[in-house]
Amino acid sequence: MVSTLTRSERQAAIGVSVLVAICGLAFAALGRHDVLEIHGFLILAFGLLCAFAVINGYYEPEPTDERLASYYDAPIKAGIALSMAWAVFALFIGVWVASLLAWPNLTFDQAWASFGRLRPVHTTGIIFGFGGNALIATSFHVMQRTSRARMPDQFSAWFVLIGFNLFCLLSVTGYLVGVTQSKEYAEAEWYADIWLVIVWVTYFILYVRTIARRKEPHIYVANWYFLAFILVVAILHIVNNIAVPVSLGHAKSYPVWSGVQDAMVQWWYGHNAVAFFLTAGFLGMLYYYLPVRAQRPIFSYRLSILSFWGITFFYMWAGSHHLHYTALPHWVQTLGMTFSVMLLVPSWASAGNALLTLNGAWHRVRDDATLRFMMVAAVFYGLSTFEGSFMAIRPVNSLSHYTDWTVGHVHAGALGWVALITFGSFYTLVPSLWKRERMYSPALVEVHFWLALAGTLVYIFAMWNSGVIQGLMWRTYTEEGTLAYSFIDSLVAMYPYYIARTLGGLLFFVGAIIGSYNIWMTVRAVPLAADRGSDIPDSSAVAVAGE
Amino acid sequence: MDIDHDTLVFFSKSWGLFYLLAFAICVLAYTFWPSNKKRFNKAKKSILDPEDKPWQ
């Protein structure tokens, strides 16, 4: 890794690492009467570790100018590895929290292992650790390939990747010791949030700089999705996390927003986190890796542009459907509901575009589990957006809100769509990145596919049943007009579903372990295939660039 | 000037609507502009090119 950095980049890396370490030391000193102390030392250790890693390789020979004739793939490879490691970790925690709901004793009387602390470890680990690293890795790949340009330097990409993982580490360790600002999917406290802003702005600048160097005149649509993801997440993150810390020596902060405005800002953030973190970036993956794997151009490029603008502009207004029947003004709720229903159009346009791309190649889908991962992901994308638009309708939401139905919906999206498209993309990307003929074991890809699909189906059917039963039990009245069931009655009714859900999660978790093993063995074992790319620069490039 | 709830509601129901309509027209025009057709067709085929080296 260090050997691919130039001398001055190595110096910059050491400088930044030392700076991070000094900040950590300062936090440890200022926060010595607070949990902040723990994070201070963690940041210190992280900074020192990075500095030592670079110093260790400092005198390795510098990379030659030959590097400029190829894409810079080292951070992409690291990103894939980190993503899979987070997946295994966070899915394990997911299975644990699922078990906790069926068998509460599994907290073992430890504060850190209580449901309230482990749950955000699971969500953050999956969304940011698994999803975020996957997005960073694939976006680095797609932006270079579709621009036909190498990224401008070697340092920025590492800063983004490693810095982002420091953020994930701070978040997850923080929840375990009780540090949280209690905003869903934005639980990390102010110092981690500020760090993420620095990392994220660097990410955006790196992306734009690469695009600016492009040799291909048209910016392929996948890049639009990735850029929307990066830009909007920056805006959301900053606005939702504006807060005032108690003091520089305190982990705790208070948001500047209050009351119903705070709720609205939070769910404007929350829903657009779904839209731009969990959808736009993954659509970028879909629009690149699915055509590449199928070796067929996307069915309609125009449709992909229309759905891009539809998704970006409708999603922005949909957040208030999370706050139906609250103190939020009625017209704002109605606005969110309307836009949510309209969202179905661009969402299905994308899902349909993906499936129509495969039309005529169904035999390939049958034979190739990797392509099947992406095909099923598109189906689940269509399914969960249909469900979401439906649940956003106020009277429907009165049944689904607070119940496991929401959890079922989330996982149709997160397992069925986000995770499956990621696995499909990784199985496409890994052999090409490491210049292997194919994955180590196609049979294991097949096994992973069926485990993932079975796990997802068991999970969402359990939660749909459970959610609807729960919702109905809470609104069933006796003839005297009192509630027919107590809350405990509904809990007892949930019990079998919670066990089923744990089982579904376990299948998915085992699948991810097998996937990681397969990727690991591909990197380790299979001998080099013939060079996949040609060495001759494309002469048509010059003519095209002047177009 | 006092910006109250009604002002904002009025603004979003009128100008908000027009701005979205105008925006939609721009997007549709760009997407279906005849001279863009060639470029889009090239873009969607270009990613299938197996060459894996940056253009110099």
Ligand code: HEM
């Ligand atoms: C057209 C698209 C979509 C719409 C209109 C939509 C709508 C909704 C609605 C109405 C809820 C329930 C809110 C509540 O009652 O509290 C919800 C929850 C949720 N959805 Fe979606 N959804 C869409 C797509 C997706 C996708 C593709 C994903 C995942 C990748 C997703 C992830 C989530 C998550 C994580 C929650 C839970 C939020 C919470 O913690 O309360 N949604 N969505």
